[in-house]
Amino acid sequence: LKAFVxxxxxxxxxxxxxxxxxxxxxxxxxxxLANSWRKKQLEYSWLRSLMGRYRGFWGVTEDAxxxxxxxxxxxxxxxxxxxxxxxxxxLATFPDVKPGLEELxxxxxxxxxxxxxxxxxxxxxxENADLSNFFTDTIFSVExxxxxxxxxxxxxxxxxxxxxNKREIGFVSANNWDVNGASSAGFATFWIQRSGFETSEELGxxxxxxxxxxxxxxxxxxxx
Amino acid sequence: LKAFVxxxxxxxxxxxxxxxxxxxxxxxxxxxLANSWRKKQLEYSWLRSLMGRYRGFWGVTEDAxxxxxxxxxxxxxxxxxxxxxxxxxxLATFPDVKPGLEELxxxxxxxxxxxxxxxxxxxxxxENADLSNFFTDTIFSVExxxxxxxxxxxxxxxxxxxxxNKREIGFVSANNWDVNGASSAGFATFWIQRSGFETSEELGxxxxxxxxxxxxxxxxxxxx
Numbered sequence: 272l273k274a275f276v277x278x279x280x281x282x283x284x285x286x287x288x289x290x291x292x293x294x295x296x297x298x299x300x301x302x303x304l305a306n307s308w309r310k311k312q313l314e315y316s317w318l319r320s321l322m323g324r325y326r327g328f329w330g331v332t333e334d335a336x337x338x339x340x341x342x343x344x345x346x347x348x349x350x351x352x353x354x355x356x357x358x359x360x361x362l363a364t365f366p367d368v369k370p371g372l373e374e375l376x377x378x379x380x381x382x383x384x385x386x387x388x389x390x391x392x393x394x395x396x397x398e399n400a401d402l403s404n405f406f407t408d409t410i411f412s413v414e415x416x417x418x419x420x421x422x423x424x425x426x427x428x429x430x431x432x433x434x435x436n437k438r439e440i441g442f443v444s445a446n447n448w449d450v451n452g453a454s455s456a457g458f459a460t461f462w463i464q465r466s467g468f469e470t471s472e473e474l475g476x477x478x479x480x481x482x483x484x485x486x487x488x489x490x491x492x493x494x495x
Numbered sequence: 496l497k498a499f500v501x502x503x504x505x506x507x508x509x510x511x512x513x514x515x516x517x518x519x520x521x522x523x524x525x526x527x528l529a530n531s532w533r534k535k536q537l538e539y540s541w542l543r544s545l546m547g548r549y550r551g552f553w554g555v556t557e558d559a560x561x562x563x564x565x566x567x568x569x570x571x572x573x574x575x576x577x578x579x580x581x582x583x584x585x586l587a588t589f590p591d592v593k594p595g596l597e598e599l600x601x602x603x604x605x606x607x608x609x610x611x612x613x614x615x616x617x618x619x620x621x622e623n624a625d626l627s628n629f630f631t632d633t634i635f636s637v638e639x640x641x642x643x644x645x646x647x648x649x650x651x652x653x654x655x656x657x658x659x660n661k662r663e664i665g666f667v668s669a670n671n672w673d674v675n676g677a678s679s680a681g682f683a684t685f686w687i688q689r690s691g692f693e694t695s696e697e698l699g700x701x702x703x704x705x706x707x708x709x710x711x712x713x714x715x716x717x718x719x
Contacts, residue, residue: 317541318672318698322645322679326699334697342694421546448542455546470566473558474542475550 272459272491274381274435276411278444279388282463284362284396292358297345304339311335316387316419325417327389332359360395364402365465371485372405378492383409383433385426385442387419409433421452429458441491451476461488496683496715498605498659500635502644502668503612506687508586508620516582521569528563535559540611540643549641551613556583584619588626589689595709596629602716607633607657609650609666611643633657645676653682665715675700685712 280286286309293308294301312335319326326334333356340347347355375382382405386393390412397403397410411432416424430437442453445463454460454476462471462478463485471477482488504510510533517532518525536559543550550558557580564571571579599606606629610617614636621627621634635656640648654661666677669687671694678684678700686695686702687709695701706712
């Protein structure tokens with residue numbers, strides 16, 4: 272392998288960073304709002320892709336927030352909505368992210384991101400998390416194909432984008448369905464199972480490797 | 496309108512008919528198993544469509560059951576799995592289904608089904624519920640396009656299949672996302688909101704009409 276390509280939301284960035292503001296704004300409902308928000312965000316990305324009605328991830332994320340608040344009978348003001356959406360530009364990274372990326376960079380691996388997010392959303396969250404140095408000119412978005420993961424068209428842009436052979440690219444995600452999509456598209460895949468008790472999806476294209484953290488990846492570099 | 500086309504699972508047939516057997520087999524876990532099973536069944540239908548890896552709905556339904564049991568730490572034998580899958584051939588109908596269909600038939604409406612299910616699955620559940628008379632030669636399946644709802648290709652088969660103009664077909668579903676799919680594909684749509692407290696999805700293609708039961712549909716027939 273010459274390159275590791277990382278999913279962003281849920282893999283580098285903790286989408287549940289939003290929970291504390293959800294709880295501040297809607298005491299007693301923070302967790303269920305955050306859970307529904309994430310669930311619907313993904314659902315809408317799949318449904319819109321399948322309907323052939325692409326909308327950028329920022330809009331899909333906001334739609335999912337609106338639905339979730341409504342379904343939980345929470346009245347949300349325009350200002351609260353803006354505050355919650357802003358969280359998506361300031362998500363926390365998991366503790367293994369920076370040390371893991373540093374190790375991989377040190378041994379000469381190419382590093383990239385492939386995400387549902389729009390380029391501007393991604394640039395902002397990467398910069399705010401102080402990860403820009405790792406991903407100079409290597410942030411790839413579904414925006415170029417206007418279809419969300421796990422469409423093969425999303426993953427297929429990697430080889431030409433990185434100018435690296437598909438067989439030398441490892442795709443890394445904590446989202447098991449995303450891993451199935453990349454495996455199905457022909458990439459070597461690494462499922463990060465941080466909690467250790469998530470269940471693998473039954474989608475037919477399981478990960479090539481299962482690891483617990485980004486810091487476990489360095490042993491997969493090509494033998495020199 | 497000359498024809499009403501009904502979604503099957505969740506609209507004519509109660510997918511939560513499975514709950515009592517789930518509870519018999521796994522006391523204390525029936526409801527969460529049934530909920531997860533349905534949720535994953537839909538997720539897998541969307542994900543596989545998007546991956547370009549179609550698998551028939553029977554297989555997708557079984558995959559979703561396997562995942563759900565595993566994720567809830569329930570050990571399920573091959574025999575229990577077969578018993579639960581068999582429920583899908585014997586789902587109960589909602590109380591408004593037979594009276595509603597009878598009324599519509601009486602006023603000369605064409606009636607059809609458009610479903611994710613495979614033709615054999617659909618024929619069996621329709622026959623076991625004693626609804627075959629309403630749907631002679633008018634059971635349409637995604638199997639012909641090998642992509643699940645809400646792909647427009649699924650809905651687009653209706654006009655040629657029924658030999659009725661698209662503008663004269665009303666699509667009826669209790670699944671709001673399915674209604675959005677049919678609206679987006681250009682059909683007049685009817686969302687059946689039986690409980691009265693479900694939240695509309697934020698997908699951009701809301702129902703043309705909202706009703707509480709199939710018995711509410713007869714007033715939408717074309718004026719003579």
